[in-house]
Amino acid sequence: MKFTILDVALVTxxxxxxxxxxLTFLIVLxxxxxxxxxxxxxxxxxxxxxxxxxxxxxxxxxxxxxxxKSQNEQLLKEARMERDKIISDANTASKQIxxxxxxxxxxxxxxxxxxxxxxxxxxxxAALTEVKNLVAELSIDISEKILREKLSDDKSQEALVGKxxxxxxxx
Amino acid sequence: MMAIERFNKIFKGxxxxxxxxxxxxxxxxxASAADTGEGFDPGEMIMHHINxxxxxxxxxxxxxxxxxxxxxxxxxxxxxxxxxSRFFNDEGKAVEYNGYFYDHGKLKVLDEERNIYDxxxxxxxxxxxxxxxxxxxxxxxxxxxxxxxxxxxxxxxxSALEPFILFVRDDIAIPNxxxxxxxxxxxxxxxxxxxxxxxxxxxLLPGAANVTGNISVTLALSAMILIIILFxxxxxxxxxxxxxxxxxxxxxxxLPIIPIVEFIxxxxxxxxxxxxxxxxxxxxxxxxxxxxSLIFLFESFAVxxxxxxxALFMNLLELLIALLQAFIFTLLSAxxxxxxxxxxxxxxxxxxxxKKAHV
Numbered sequence: 001m002k003f004t005i006l007d008v009a010l011v012t013x014x015x016x017x018x019x020x021x022x023l024t025f026l027i028v029l030x031x032x033x034x035x036x037x038x039x040x041x042x043x044x045x046x047x048x049x050x051x052x053x054x055x056x057x058x059x060x061x062x063x064x065x066x067x068x069k070s071q072n073e074q075l076l077k078e079a080r081m082e083r084d085k086i087i088s089d090a091n092t093a094s095k096q097i098x099x100x101x102x103x104x105x106x107x108x109x110x111x112x113x114x115x116x117x118x119x120x121x122x123x124x125x126a127a128l129t130e131v132k133n134l135v136a137e138l139s140i141d142i143s144e145k146i147l148r149e150k151l152s153d154d155k156s157q158e159a160l161v162g163k164x165x166x167x168x169x170x171x
Numbered sequence: 172m173m174a175i176e177r178f179n180k181i182f183k184g185x186x187x188x189x190x191x192x193x194x195x196x197x198x199x200x201x202a203s204a205a206d207t208g209e210g211f212d213p214g215e216m217i218m219h220h221i222n223x224x225x226x227x228x229x230x231x232x233x234x235x236x237x238x239x240x241x242x243x244x245x246x247x248x249x250x251x252x253x254x255x256s257r258f259f260n261d262e263g264k265a266v267e268y269n270g271y272f273y274d275h276g277k278l279k280v281l282d283e284e285r286n287i288y289d290x291x292x293x294x295x296x297x298x299x300x301x302x303x304x305x306x307x308x309x310x311x312x313x314x315x316x317x318x319x320x321x322x323x324x325x326x327x328x329x330s331a332l333e334p335f336i337l338f339v340r341d342d343i344a345i346p347n348x349x350x351x352x353x354x355x356x357x358x359x360x361x362x363x364x365x366x367x368x369x370x371x372x373x374x375l376l377p378g379a380a381n382v383t384g385n386i387s388v389t390l391a392l393s394a395m396i397l398i399i400i401l402f403x404x405x406x407x408x409x410x411x412x413x414x415x416x417x418x419x420x421x422x423x424x425x426l427p428i429i430p431i432v433e434f435i436x437x438x439x440x441x442x443x444x445x446x447x448x449x450x451x452x453x454x455x456x457x458x459x460x461x462x463x464s465l466i467f468l469f470e471s472f473a474v475x476x477x478x479x480x481x482a483l484f485m486n487l488l489e490l491l492i493a494l495l496q497a498f499i500f501t502l503l504s505a506x507x508x509x510x511x512x513x514x515x516x517x518x519x520x521x522x523x524x525x526k527k528a529h530v
Contacts, residue, residue: 012386
């Protein structure tokens, strides 16, 4: 039994096979490049770009939604603040109005009281004056009547004149 | 979940393929051994299976052999084309024809002084034509699918092959050649990858030719890579070979060890590619054939199941190796091309790449 394990033919390159191999490979390379690799690589690139575009758009939409949400929240917050401000403003305004009204009322009341006092005083004065005048008139009347009574005779007249004269002389 | 299911399906498919393969292989080996009648020589049987031949023998006996055309060119006779069946008479015995004769599976000239160039369509060439036709049909059809349904998810065979195309692009070409320059080399790398892969796979079929396990084929492939490297190499690449920065001047002029080593390196890289693919594929075939030979050496049915079991395991391993060797060949080619077109800014990185490539 003989064993031919290593054969020189195994490691001897042959021109024919090299020729056919090179020719076939180059033709296949050319054909595949033209009809397969170029369109496939282009399609893969296009698809990757489309997917990437879609993803980035989705991301953008997400961001926009988040943006809108935060905007809405901001708006809501602002509205709430506005409302609070309006309410507090109204509160202070009402307080102020009440205070002002109270003050005014006080002033008015004081004024009324003062006016009343004044008018009372004036009335009093007027009444007093009138009373005085009346008293004076009455006393004049009375004294006239008394004088008339006393000076109804000549003697008494003379006595009076004499008295006045006497007073004058003294002076 | 989907990925696991798909993987299971693929795995099942591979297993069935492997079993069928082994059974058929067994049948063929059996046939070839039974007919010799004499003592069984496993070495000769194995060499017969891995070496190239002028006919494609599917089985012994009538109509079992496809006789391929023989094409010779010689200075005195010009181009000669005839069928290799001329070398066999009606009983199937080898005969001389037209001044040529068979010698250990090789056609030789009777007249020692004549010199011929053999351009025959041998078994390997014919098998390569078939695989190339398959490649063209496969990829042009899926290219049309891409054209027809742009921007949609891949379907069928398209979705099976797309990951490999993307793998070659994203994990082989871009990291090793660079984002800027990889596009130019993509068609070559893709063709290389799928050419080697499909030939590796077809080589595993029973009775098939051993295309990628043939030194001439790997020589032609690595020569193309060498030519691509030399034509695309930039100033930086040549500078690194003849005037390596950071090396003492006397190592470059008085004792030019570094330039010599680097210059040899230009050729050892494609040479290693040539040997690696050839040796891996041939070794796989030899192992499987040896395992089957055991049955005939021991002349016992008992060895059969054991032998088939081992061969089944080897065949499954070979399926992996078919892909792995295609990947390694393409990856290393991309690295060498990347090293040649690399810009001069990243000295450290460049060395790391080359070192990695030598491992």
